[in-house]
Amino acid sequence: MIHVRTRLTADFTVISNALAQRRGSAVTVGVAVYILSLPTGTPVSIEALCAHFTEGETLISRALRELESAGYLDRRCERLSSGQIRTRTYFYDVPGGTPQPDPDDSPEPPRPTRPRKSPQPWKSPAAERATSSSSSTAVMEAASTPASTPASTPVPASAPAADRPEEPTALSDADPQAVSVLASLRRVDPRLLLSEREAARLAPAVGQWLAAGVAPSRITAHLTARLPDHLLARPAAILAFRLRETPLPAPPPAPPPSFPERPALLPFQTCDGCERAFRAPESGQRCRDCRGRLVQGPLRAAG
Numbered sequence: 001m002i003h004v005r006t007r008l009t010a011d012f013t014v015i016s017n018a019l020a021q022r023r024g025s026a027v028t029v030g031v032a033v034y035i036l037s038l039p040t041g042t043p044v045s046i047e048a049l050c051a052h053f054t055e056g057e058t059l060i061s062r063a064l065r066e067l068e069s070a071g072y073l074d075r076r077c078e079r080l081s082s083g084q085i086r087t088r089t090y091f092y093d094v095p096g097g098t099p100q101p102d103p104d105d106s107p108e109p110p111r112p113t114r115p116r117k118s119p120q121p122w123k124s125p126a127a128e129r130a131t132s133s134s135s136s137t138a139v140m141e142a143a144s145t146p147a148s149t150p151a152s153t154p155v156p157a158s159a160p161a162a163d164r165p166e167e168p169t170a171l172s173d174a175d176p177q178a179v180s181v182l183a184s185l186r187r188v189d190p191r192l193l194l195s196e197r198e199a200a201r202l203a204p205a206v207g208q209w210l211a212a213g214v215a216p217s218r219i220t221a222h223l224t225a226r227l228p229d230h231l232l233a234r235p236a237a238i239l240a241f242r243l244r245e246t247p248l249p250a251p252p253p254a255p256p257p258s259f260p261e262r263p264a265l266l267p268f269q270t271c272d273g274c275e276r277a278f279r280a281p282e283s284g285q286r287c288r289d290c291r292g293r294l295v296q297g298p299l300r301a302a303g
Helices: 028-039 046-052 059-072 127-142 175-184 196-211 216-224 234-246 290-303
Strands: 073-079 085-091 268-270 278-279
Touching: 028 046, 028 059, 028 085, 046 059, 059 073, 085 175, 175 196, 175 216, 196 234, 216 234
Parallel strands: none
Antiparallel strands: 073 085, 268 278
């Protein structure tokens, strides 16, 4: 190899041989040389580098991690004089250098330091009890004395809402039928193995389905249908998403009211006495009037 060198007086970058001849990925060396050739203040995020190179985001991010582990790249979160936080990237042509402050921003004023507490002398347990009893007495007296200017008590902004339902912390607080439905999921799909904490967290949603009139078999079929071949997350997250995003189905229709069975109609028969048609189970019988005359006839004869 014979070098044909040209003396450059502008638009050139000085690179150390340790970086140019670094063993490993050529993408890492190329990214380092490109960053060194950029002026100060140019964005060197992964999106900006992907817009310049033909390599994808995976190779660019891997190259930045290799440069950071080798000491060429350093990312720091710094607070500006305006109070904003900015992520700055320092790139060293030789690892181990000292970054210079940015002339655009004024130096941050020093923060006030808290005075250190002087060590307290050791006290015996009896003296500590006496001191605590006297301080508690003083606090009770101050509380009983009405204050001249009432002080406003700040309300913490992060107080939990009173109407938010608390999730059960143990399986003993959850619905036993809902827990039984969740425990039976592993019989359909062995990957749906839940811990006690996950089952206690999902039990309220399953209880709402049960209260809406959904059968446990339908809940099991809904939670186990069309699962992906490879679960990239915990199965509890998929189950929680399905229970939260799927609307509750309509309750099953009420069964129709039951009416008493109507008695079977007897066929028409002809009376043997008066040739009158009446309903009777068998033929060769008499109607009601003929039966009455037959009963009254013997009674009159006896009288």
